[in-house]
Amino acid sequence: MREQRVTDDLDRLLAVLPESLQQQLASAERRQDLLEVVLDLGRPPEARYPGRRLDLEDAPLSREALDGVIARVGRFGGDNRAGIARTLHRISALRNRSGEVIGLTCRVGRAVYGTVAIVRDLVESSQSILIMGYPGVGKTTVLREIARVLADEMDRRVVVIDTSNEIAGDGDIPHPAIGRARRMQVPDPRHQHRVMIEAVENHMPEVIVIDEIGSEQEAWAARTIAERGVQLVGTAHGHQLANLIKNPALRDLIGGLQAVTLGDEEARRRGSQKTVQERCGPPTFPLAVEMHGRDCWHVHWNVARTVDALLRDRPVQSQVRRLDERGVLHVQNPTPRPPGVGEPEGSSMGQPALPAAQDTRLRIYPSGVTPRQLDALIDDCRLPVQVVRTVDRADAVLSLRNSLSHDPGARRAAKGLGIPIHVIKSANPNQLQRALERLLLRFHAKGDVV
Known part of the structure; x- marks a missing residue:
């Protein structure tokens, strides 16, 4: 297993903060694992870490200090986000009813090299991959590394659709974390689906990387791209496939749903009602990954089969992949891989560290x-x-x-x-x-x- 390497350009984010806060965050202990700095008008500034927060000053934040940070950050877009050129940091604004900024969330962006090793065999399969997980689990970080590996190590033509400049950073020059992948920025988040189609029609990509597919139009655009033979790697709102079944806007990603009326014999055989939901067609993404943690991922090798099982209330078994403290990948519930998908690099698949127990149910x-x-x-x-x-x-x-x-x-x-x-x-x-x-x-x- 390859060693992971982290870069964060944290000094450039801290440089936009008031000098007193820069001093509070100068020590290595306070910089370690820093997630974000929250600046709200009339409240003490605070730093947030995994599972805890820390007040940086006793005095409330003044309007003068807040305006100073805004001046150093620059213009906010229609999604109330700004950034620092050629970094992955994100500054998001809170506004009052008059449109004035009254708070800032300064989120630390980190490039983590080596995260793709846990699903490298999926990436090399040339099949489209959907990644899901709770906010903050690291989906965007994984997308960034996948884009770099596909472009640099596999010599594929990769285009990144960067809606809020989260994948490739702020500014016109993409962050080195995406390697030689090209980046298309989205002027208005409401028009992300248009940029997705434009990328295919104008730039001949072999792979398109897209973060946060969240609307029916974007799901339609993803299906259109997949039908043209382009590999898609994307994330969607929801932390597991069952969430997409319940989301009418995103059902097209898993093949769409339709109501079907069963005959008496078939309904009795299934033990279900006569009117049931079934899949309309093949999923846009044949492979899916649920991130249950930064080091614990559940892989669905056949999304169509998984969705059909969920619709019929059948048990679903996914392949569980975990990284231990030494960075060694262990695979639980190994399943037959589709053609073109090899064994995960550095895995203990032959002798799983977490073997599936014999089914005694x-x-x-x-x-x-x-x-x-x-x-x-x-x-x-x-x-x-x-x-x-x-x-x-x-x-x-x-x-x-x-x-x-x-x-x-x-x-x-x-x-x-x-x-x-x-x-x-x-x-x-x-x-x-x-x-x-x-x-x-x-x-x-x-x-x-x-």
Whole structure:
């Protein structure tokens, strides 16, 4: 695993602050892990760090001191953001109802070289990748490094769509952190989708890097770009794929959704209502990464399959990648990789440090009980039980009284395979819980045979 290297140009950000605050932040201890400096009119200035904050002065910030910082920063754009030329720092303004600036958030921007190693095999696959995660987890930092690796180390034609100059920094000359990748700035954030299409039509990129896809127009532009054979690497609002399913503006990224009416037999087989949601087409991004932390990422190798499973309330298993303190990558739940995707560099995939335990869950086929109801109970009670959709995959059948008479195929299959059928009178939570606990006792007491 390659060693990570961090650069931050912190002196240039501190230089715009009042001199008294520069002195407060001069020590190496106070500069370490600094996230941002908050300057609000009439309040003491404060520095923010991961999990804590520090008041830099007892006296409240004066109008004169605030105006001095604004003068050194320069003009704010339509998104109330400004920057420092050829740095990654971001200064955001708070305004009153009259439009006057009454507060500033001075966020430290850092270029971290080496972060892409955890998903380098995905980047080299030439397939489009969607990155999700909570704000502040490091999505933009990863995009920046991916752009550099693609342009410098893989010699690809890369164009970065930089809406707020967060990826390549402020000014007309991009920050060295994106390497030889080209950068297109967006004059108005509302027109980001236009710049995305312009990049494809005018500059012949092989890869487009885009941060914060957040509107229906931008999702449409991303699909248009992908259909032209251009690799996309982007981030979207939301921290996991399930969020995109619930977001009408971004559903096109995962293939779009449509309402489908099922026949009686199919609805009974699925254990669902007759009207369900299904995917309209292939996802814009075949690969997806959920950043659960800076050193813990969940990889979805087949977004279409994952979305289909989520829509049908089926369990979803992602590949978990973690970096330990030595920078060694460990992979949990290894899955078959799509063509063209190699093994992650420096990983312990052959002998995972976090091996997936043998699946000892009790597999239940429900009849007359909705899978959604069972899954909710299993989650609430933390039971080692999995709901399956076919009898041949089950260890036991859990049925309401007389329910199997409406599903004779399932009853014949269970008898033919020797799978026991457990009958309950009603589907109230207490009775379901007792039935599952009883089946679990028999399942484990008889060596995984109910």
